[in-house]
Amino acid sequence: MQIQYKPTRTLLQTILHVEILQGMALTLKRLFSKPITRQYPQEKPDVRLGFRGQHALVRDQASGGSKCVACMRCATVCPSRCIRIRYHEDEESGARVVDSYDIEALRCVYCGFCEEVCPVNALVMTEVFEYGAYDRQSIFFDQQRLLENWDRFTELKGGGMDNYVNPFWRPRGADEKTLTAAKRVKVPDDWTLEGQVVGKKFKTERSV
Amino acid sequence: MMQVLILFIQILVLFAIVMLHVAYATYFERKIIGHMQVRMGPMRVGYHGLLQPIADGIKSFFKEDIIPEQADKAAFRAAPIICLVAMMTSLAVLPFAKGWVLADINIGLLFIFAMSSLASYGVILAGWASNSKFTFLGGMRSMAQVISYEIAMGLSLVGVMMLSGTLNLTEIVEAQGTSFTGMYIFPQILAFFVFCIAMLAETNRVPFDLPEAETELVSGYCTEYSGMRYAIFFMAEYIGMMVMAAIGTICFLGGWNGPFVIPFFPPFWLILKIYVFMFFFIWIRATLPRYRYDQLMELGWKLLIPLALANIVLTGIIKAFTS
Numbered sequence: 001m002q003i004q005y006k007p008t009r010t011l012l013q014t015i016l017h018v019e020i021l022q023g024m025a026l027t028l029k030r031l032f033s034k035p036i037t038r039q040y041p042q043e044k045p046d047v048r049l050g051f052r053g054q055h056a057l058v059r060d061q062a063s064g065g066s067k068c069v070a071c072m073r074c075a076t077v078c079p080s081r082c083i084r085i086r087y088h089e090d091e092e093s094g095a096r097v098v099d100s101y102d103i104e105a106l107r108c109v110y111c112g113f114c115e116e117v118c119p120v121n122a123l124v125m126t127e128v129f130e131y132g133a134y135d136r137q138s139i140f141f142d143q144q145r146l147l148e149n150w151d152r153f154t155e156l157k158g159g160g161m162d163n164y165v166n167p168f169w170r171p172r173g174a175d176e177k178t179l180t181a182a183k184r185v186k187v188p189d190d191w192t193l194e195g196q197v198v199g200k201k202f203k204t205e206r207s208v
Numbered sequence: 209m210m211q212v213l214i215l216f217i218q219i220l221v222l223f224a225i226v227m228l229h230v231a232y233a234t235y236f237e238r239k240i241i242g243h244m245q246v247r248m249g250p251m252r253v254g255y256h257g258l259l260q261p262i263a264d265g266i267k268s269f270f271k272e273d274i275i276p277e278q279a280d281k282a283a284f285r286a287a288p289i290i291c292l293v294a295m296m297t298s299l300a301v302l303p304f305a306k307g308w309v310l311a312d313i314n315i316g317l318l319f320i321f322a323m324s325s326l327a328s329y330g331v332i333l334a335g336w337a338s339n340s341k342f343t344f345l346g347g348m349r350s351m352a353q354v355i356s357y358e359i360a361m362g363l364s365l366v367g368v369m370m371l372s373g374t375l376n377l378t379e380i381v382e383a384q385g386t387s388f389t390g391m392y393i394f395p396q397i398l399a400f401f402v403f404c405i406a407m408l409a410e411t412n413r414v415p416f417d418l419p420e421a422e423t424e425l426v427s428g429y430c431t432e433y434s435g436m437r438y439a440i441f442f443m444a445e446y447i448g449m450m451v452m453a454a455i456g457t458i459c460f461l462g463g464w465n466g467p468f469v470i471p472f473f474p475p476f477w478l479i480l481k482i483y484v485f486m487f488f489f490i491w492i493r494a495t496l497p498r499y500r501y502d503q504l505m506e507l508g509w510k511l512l513i514p515l516a517l518a519n520i521v522l523t524g525i526i527k528a529f530t531s
Contacts, residue, residue, distance in 0.1 A: 030246055035246050
């Protein structure tokens with residue numbers, strides 16, 4: 001294929017500066033189009049389902065604490081190693097009891113592996129994204145803070161979050177059988193391995 | 209004595225109005241360019257950013273004024289003032305309406321040329337006095353550019369002078385008559401074309417903003433300037449735009465004459481036409497990329513000057529045969 005870098009122009013087109021006029025027509029047209037600017041603090045962007053924002057530990061309605069069973073999966077999977085859990089085993093029942101649960105959110109890369117891997121949907125990433133602060137301490141989340149984050153998120157969503165389940169907490173494309181009961185939530189069709197619209201599929205479906 | 213006082217008051221009023229216009233010309237420009245780029249431009253200060261120019265003025269007024277250690281102090285201080293004074297002086301001869309002119313001199317057009325050339329001294333001095341590579345290059349470019357385009361611009365207006373037979377700006381407007389077809393843009397369309405391009409180059413605007421050229425020269429001749437001195441360069445640039453727009457309006461678009469007379473405010477049509485010109489400046493800026501330096505010189509010497517000369521010859525021939 002031969003690439004034509006310089007479009008051919010007739011003499012009249014050269015004299016009348018047709019290309020410049022075309023460009024000016026385009027800018028004039030854009031002058032009357034609607035700006036795409038979002039006036040941020042007044043106009044918040046609509047957060048999509050599956051957004052990975054501030055971390056939170058879901059508050060268990062029964063116990064009032066977190067649902068965490070100290071399985072250490074999140075701490076293991078975390079690529080930036082920002083999760084630190086300490087636990088001890090209960091003398092009688094042998095169940096693990098969480099002593100401390102810390103997330104150093106400044107080191108977090110927001111990959112969302114922790115919420116995917118959590119078998120009981122205890123650790124989640126909320127839709128809150130405005131939590132900047134002037135010191136490091138305020139962005140270091142201990143268990144207490146993480147539970148408070150969840151409370152704040154429920155308040156933001158307007159309550160009714162007792163049985164809130166986000167289908168995006170489910171690992172993408174994983175087989176139903178390998179998942180724990182809490183993870184077997186209904187996902188939108190385009191979130192499944194077969195239904196997802198990416199790559200070539202995206203191009204063809206867009207063009208149709 | 210009384211006359212001097214009245215003149216002084218007139219000067220003050222003109223100064224205040226022009227300064228206000230300069231302030232809002234920046235707002236106008238930012239808004240229009242913003243919307244042309246599908247953005248919004250200033251939105252935060254006041255309703256839709258209406259107080260932005262005032263905030264900018266206050267900010268630059270109270271900013272620290274830095275003079276580089278190695279700079280030529282006297283020239284460094286003088287440069288922006290030369291720019292501003294030269295530009296503001298040319299306002300004196302502009303007729304805003306019949307009789308609305310500070311100094312109705314017979315060499316009005318020539319005076320404006322002289323003053324706009326003088327303003328480029330300010331730019332060159334600024335470039336040299338700052339003692340920095342970028343400013344020096346900016347100053348040099350400005351010098352070469354102004355020399356090249358001053359000629360094209362002067363020659364393009366010779367046709368107008370020949371048709372009207374005068375250099376007095378008021379008389380030029382009157383020579384065009386009040387009718388639409390009397391405007392010199394029709395017999396002098398070639399000259400108008402040359403003038404429009406030369407006007408952009410004279411005021412150092414995109415696509416001929418080589419003296420500033422942010423992408424190559426940081427900020428060109430005003431790289432080392434800060435605070436109020438930088439703002440003065442800016443003011444000079446915008447006043448220059450306005451003066452050039454006024455010249456274009458007076459020489460080609462029939463000055464203050466319009467389809468009907470506006471009572472109590474005769475300069476209405478002139479000001480409207482100046483705004484249209486300003487919009488044109490901004491529109492060009494939003495559209496075109498910067499010329500390369502050799503392209504700029506080529507355009508000036510190989511195209512505009514021959515065109516302007518041809519226009520003079522044509523006008524002369526036609527005038528000789530028709531009268």
